[in-house]
Amino acid sequence: MSAPTTNIPVAIPAGASSGAPGTQPPRTIAGSLSGGVPGARGIAGRLLHGTPGRMRLFGLLGVIAAVLLGAVSANALLASQAAVERAANNTAQVVRAQSIHVDLLRADAVATNAFLVGGLESAESRARYEAAMSRVASGIATAAAAQPADGKALGVLAERVQTYAALVEQARSNNRLGLPVGAQYLTQASAGLRADAIPIVTQVVKANEDRSSKEFDRSNSSLQLLVGVLSLIGLVALAVWLAKRTHRYLNPSLTGAIALLLVALFVTATTITGIGRATRDVAQGDFQSAVTLANITTAANDARANESLTLIKRGSGAANETSWKTDKTDVDTDLDRLKDATLISLWGDYVASHQKVRSLDDGGRWDDAVKLSTSTATDGAAKTFGDFDVAVTKARDDAGKTTVTNLQGQGGSAPLLAVVVGLVALAASWLVVRGIGQRIEEYR
């Protein structure tokens, strides 16, 4: 769009500057030349003067609108996809933190149980404690790397877990020497774990659940498309204005541009809403069951540790039995929601053995209660609980993995679509320029 192709009425031949209005800076080429560099304002003023000038200005705005629509649509698509990806990451973090929670309680249940049996702990139970604790250690490191915002909390957690592990080791070495102070160290370790470490894990789980649900909301970023709609309205207004000015109702290029952009906007909106809906389905489906299963696993392991602590306290463990009952209510409520027949029956088996343990202990047969609680025979509490724990942990891991995989599958086509929408917007811009250019030509 160089100057010669357009009709600028004030393009006065060189040397005839006297006719130009008084105080304004020289508008002639000679004036520009004499001024050294052509004034930008001068050129702009010339370009925008009169109806063709307005056409040029509106044409420019039309191009901006088309590009803006393309940019906003592409951005919204990418934002949706990015939000889904972050939701997947946050969900993975929730699962990680819950695993840490369960493993801590599992380690404590194993440690207290080994202590309950008396004598030297079996190599098998020692190995299970260590496996749980090493999962905790690597879990904390992985989680801290995955979400920097959790870094500080996980740092404090690592410190508390270290304290716990040190106390358990001290309990263990004193226990090996047959010194009662070992029991005191174990009590301190368990109490400290529940008072100082577990609340941090709970906090990390909660923070990441919040982040997940925020991203679930953000995955439907159709609000941004309002800007696109405004752009489209602007283009339509331009077309109407142009039609009125030129008395030619259809400008094929401009109409084509509007049609293209309308399609692009529609496809974008549909895709984003689709992503939003699918994500919400995951949030309410797989993610919810993963969270529920994790809650069951934690409550069940806490119940098991409380069973051991009740026995260890020999008749003074009423508070722990109350905690056991609270845990049981939690597990029951969540199992009812899931309606998983296998898990319900396995949990029922454990509850039955626990009740047998309690009735033995309450009947003054502490030794038999301990035997049943630690027994890995068919009806022993260690066996029934172990079966339930294995089943529920597997179900939880599966649900967690399904959630993350399903989320990662969402919005996979969004980046490609964003590129297409961007190209469409560029094509539309070209069409706008062509359409307006045509009218300017005709006007001259």
Add this chain to the structure above:
Amino acid sequence: MSALTSSLRRRLSVLVAVVGLGALAGCSGVTYAETQLPTSSAPRPSSSAPAVAAPTCDNATQSYAPLSSLPSRGEISDGTMRTIIDKGYLTVGVSADTYLFGARNAFTGGIEGFDIDMARAVAKAIFGDPSKVQLRVITAGDRIPLLKDREVDMVARNMSMTCGRWNDIAFSAEYYRSGQKVLISKSLVTEDKSAASWGLADLKDKRVCAPTGTTSLTKLQQVAQPAKTDGPVVVTAGTHTGCLVLLQQGKADAITGDDTVLAGLAAQDPNTVITSAKAITVEPYGLGLNKADTYLARYVNRVIADLVADGEWKAIYNRWLAAPLGPAPAPPTPVYGR
């Protein structure tokens, strides 16, 4: 006017937010607020309420006269004892961490010690079987409330007979005589050679631990801060072993308690020593009972008298305490007539 501008401003800020959100979401990653740490609870250990003057009397060791002979189970008509007999076992509140007196054997898982043998002797008298006893592990502070609520039938947990406690519960005749002493970390001895002979009052500004609800704590509070400005600092724990943990963790410098209990603690940690200072108090141990159970008290007193008479008391003493404290002395002389 201001409403108009504020609504305008709100609309503007919404617009800015929408555009900003879009730009942020698309271009850069979302940054999250740091995960908040839960508000931490106040750190333990805490010092307890200041000492109250203990009631005084001159018959703290005086119990009820023993039955002339042990009746058979069928002959007993006393309500409390009938309940125990019908239940089939005796519920006894004991310690599981007072080495030598009532402690869990880490190898067998069983609870054993001088006090446990006393409890078993009573069970044997009632049921003819020393195993008909439910050992309920309790802390020192639990002793009186549990007896009052009849959660336990008897307490055999190195419990000193005091005038104050007689107001709440009953005791059997004295079955063991102890005294309050001080156990210190050997690091104090390396700092100050004379530390090995320190009593409580010498532990100026040192952190001294005693379990809550014990006579040792009451005694400690009388010579400690804030009662005495240059006295020791009181640290409490649930049990004597809890005190040992605090000492091992560097949160206490010394522990005060009955010499027998301290002997058990010293046996578990070679880095501690019981000072040679004279016992601060005399601690007569009695079996704790509900205040209303005078018949049971008389029955138990008969059992104790028989144990002393047939040499069983000496045998129990030697089984647990001969190694750290030397052979059994003469058993304490029971005082009856309450």
